Amino acid sequence: MEKFDNLDEYIADLKAKLKKNPQCGNSHYNLGVAYLSRRDFMEAEREFLDAVAHSPRLAEGYVQLGGIAMQRGDLQSCLNYNVQATQQRPFFAVPWGNIGFVQLQLGDTDNAHKALKKALKLDPEFVQAQATMSSLFITIGDYEEADKLLKKILEKYPNFGPAWNNKALIHAAKEEWADAATCMVRAEENGFEVPEDFKKEVEANN
Template sequence: MKAHYDDIDEYIADLKAEIAVNEKCANHYYNLGLAFLSKRDFVAAEEAFLASLRNSPHLAEAYVQLGGICLERGDLEGCLRYNEEAAGSRAKFSIPQSNIAFVHLQRGEPDKAIQALQKALKWDPDFIQAKNALATAYFMKRELDTAERLCREIIDQQPAFAPAWNNLALTLFEEGRVDEAQEAADKARSLGFDVPQGFLEELAAARG
């Protein structure tokens, strides 16, 4: 995709011209969908991704993008369904497994999330977002030792990954290690993470 937003309409026009010549090219439709996404035109993007799938029913990335559009609309069921389609369309594709887990976490189903995340990490051990989601799942199950271990593994790997610092802060707070939790929360904020105000107030109250 062209780097400058000024060019995006020209890029869309070029893609449409190419599609007019070759209506069966799934990649052109897929790229058109990405271009519309960059303009946040979700309706047009959805149409383009569906067209790409009509021409290539196993294009897993298109299912993932459609799942993302569902998420924009607050449609967790649609997001789950499309990502399950993506997972079924391509073996060992870690991204839809992570997205499936996200839906389960939103629904308060950590065990189902863990199953999907273990698959994602088996296929892509360096998938930091998936490992952080796994820490969240274990935190939800109150398996705090495991959650802390995963957070520290992420931080060792990518010290500037702010969501792991936030997860570590939450975990340490639940363990009663309030000062360490405050340090982790401060680190998350310094890296640009929007630590929930309610948690910051709890921290302040616990520290007196």
């Protein structure tokens, strides 16, 4: 996008390219990403659907469609799109991480664990998958493993809000309320929206 002064120019250029070559999956994909920058989810979705229709092996297109489905709260579609991405590119870590995240939301810890293990085998430094894995360990009550992972994340990314929130959850589970409050503040300072109920619980115990 370097040669364009703004997003509108970039979008206009991509549309012109697509007029000449409407079958170009990459141009549809790039246009979808541009619409996402504008938070125009409907137009973005349309372009990503065109992208995978013309380039069915474009795994990133399925991942983006999964992200839009997640935005709508449609976990099943998000899961399906990410599964399609892994069918096109089995060694692409991102959709495996997303599958793990969705399975965890759906309460399927076994399949979540399998998908996250796969994501981290393909990319051991994949921080979102590490954070989701720590959430999974918290869900099953394995605070020691969760804490190990969180230390690893925060050593490398001290401003990663979700990891601070998970540390707060571990401290709360152990009734270490002052530490939970400290970690919660760090999570919020780093852009993580701490759930209101959890916030109230921590505040009530301090």
